[in-house]
Amino acid sequence: MSPLPAPATGGEGHWTDLNQDSIVLGLLLEYADDYVSGSVLCDKLDVPRAELLKRIDSLRTRGYGIQASGGRGYKLVEVPDRLVESVIAPLLSTNELGRRIHGYAELESTNEEAHRLAEAGAEHGEVVIAETQTKGRGRRGRSWISPPGKALTLSVILRPSLPSARAPEMNIVAAVAACEAAQELGAQGARIKWPNDIECRGLKLAGLLSEMRGDMDHIYHLILGIGFNLTLTAHDFPEGVRGTSLLLESGERTPRPVACARVLEHLEEWLALHETEGFGPVRDRWRELSSTLGRRVRVIGVPPPPGSGTSDTPQLLEGEAVDLAEDGALVVRGPGVDLVRVVAADVEHCAVL
Numbered sequence: 430m431s432p433l434p435a436p437a438t439g440g441e442g443h444w445t446d447l448n449q450d451s452i453v454l455g456l457l458l459e460y461a462d463d464y465v466s467g468s469v470l471c472d473k474l475d476v477p478r479a480e481l482l483k484r485i486d487s488l489r490t491r492g493y494g495i496q497a498s499g500g501r502g503y504k505l506v507e508v509p510d511r512l513v514e515s516v517i518a519p520l521l522s523t524n525e526l527g528r529r530i531h532g533y534a535e536l537e538s539t540n541e542e543a544h545r546l547a548e549a550g551a552e553h554g555e556v557v558i559a560e561t562q563t564k565g566r567g568r569r570g571r572s573w574i575s576p577p578g579k580a581l582t583l584s585v586i587l588r589p590s591l592p593s594a595r596a597p598e599m600n601i602v603a604a605v606a607a608c609e610a611a612q613e614l615g616a617q618g619a620r621i622k623w624p625n626d627i628e629c630r631g632l633k634l635a636g637l638l639s640e641m642r643g644d645m646d647h648i649y650h651l652i653l654g655i656g657f658n659l660t661l662t663a664h665d666f667p668e669g670v671r672g673t674s675l676l677l678e679s680g681e682r683t684p685r686p687v688a689c690a691r692v693l694e695h696l697e698e699w700l701a702l703h704e705t706e707g708f709g710p711v712r713d714r715w716r717e718l719s720s721t722l723g724r725r726v727r728v729i730g731v732p733p734p735p736g737s738g739t740s741d742t743p744q745l746l747e748g749e750a751v752d753l754a755e756d757g758a759l760v761v762r763g764p765g766v767d768l769v770r771v772v773a774a775d776v777e778h779c780a781v782l
């Protein structure tokens with residue numbers, strides 16, 4: 430495990446400078462696609478022009494692209510593509526999520542490290558992020574592979590005040606948040622395949638893996654892992670994986686810290702709504718964003734009917750996905766059978782004829 434180096438320290442003046450840098454950065458971000466005039470920046474910072482120029486130079490040295498135009502002022506055109514707290518934090522408008530970010534060059538799995546930190550007392554909202562994973566985990570025991578520098582691989586430590594039985598709702602909350610973030614970042618066609626795959630045109634854009642530690646009654650902590658394909662192109666996907674990326678969907682290269690910030694913001698928003706209003710609004714939004722409802726689906730791994738004994742062979746069911754139940758289960762109408770609730774299984778969309 431190799432943590433990314435912390436920024437070099439250089440005494441109190443250094444921190445004041447960094448602080449001023451982030452105020453300038455905050456103002457430039459606020460104006461987003463617009464120029465902000467030098468005099469507005471000087472007024473807000475309460476510094477003379479020479480000091481402002483120093484801060485602009487300092488930000489440029491730290492990798493920020495700032496365009497200057499005589500008469501119009503300054504505009505932020507590029508942020509450094511580094512997944513570290515000092516770059517992500519100024520881009521974030523959350524209150525709780527990502528207020529502390531543990532950045533690593535390499536981890537076996539961000540979910541694994543997040544569990545370790547949570548067990549050592551990490552707080553709700555702390556984030557673990559890695560440039561690359563050597564044993565990334567996917568759903569149902571699969572592995573998750575993403576080439577370094579081309580994806581987001583992060584885990585969020587959550588401590589929801591929910592009984593354990595309601596943990597599956599968090600998968601749905603996360604799916605809604607990730608799908609909205611994907612759309613905001615330019616993947617207009619992003620939809621949710623049950624329970625929480627984010628897909629575009631039937632190709633996987635992002636995957637979510639939530640892992641709970643708790644007892645029968647309480648969730649001690651829940652780790653929400655997100656793997657989001659950002660700049661992968663066709664040859665980056667392992668054989669047999671039908672994937673896509675934000676670059677392929679939007680035609681644009683979104684800096685990873687920006688993508689990270691948008692995902693955390695949407696997640697915080699939906700977690701807050703879930704906490705105050707319950708699962709209803711989340712379920713409604715999931716239905717709107719779903720690519721599964723109304724589709725013919727093949728479900729692999731449906732639990733066998735009681736009394737039929739266990740089997741190693743996956744149980745199969747084909748039918749129409751008709752609804753998302755109040756607890757996050759998928760409701761499927763099979764041929765000549767009653768409605769079946771699918772809680773933990775793989776779902777494939779059957780081809781539309």
Ligand code: BTN
Nearest residue numbers: 538540565566567568636654656
């Ligand atoms: C899936 O199978 O679709 C879920 C994939 C989840 C991958 C992410 S990457 C960050 C986090 N750490 C892991 O080991 N897995 C999740």
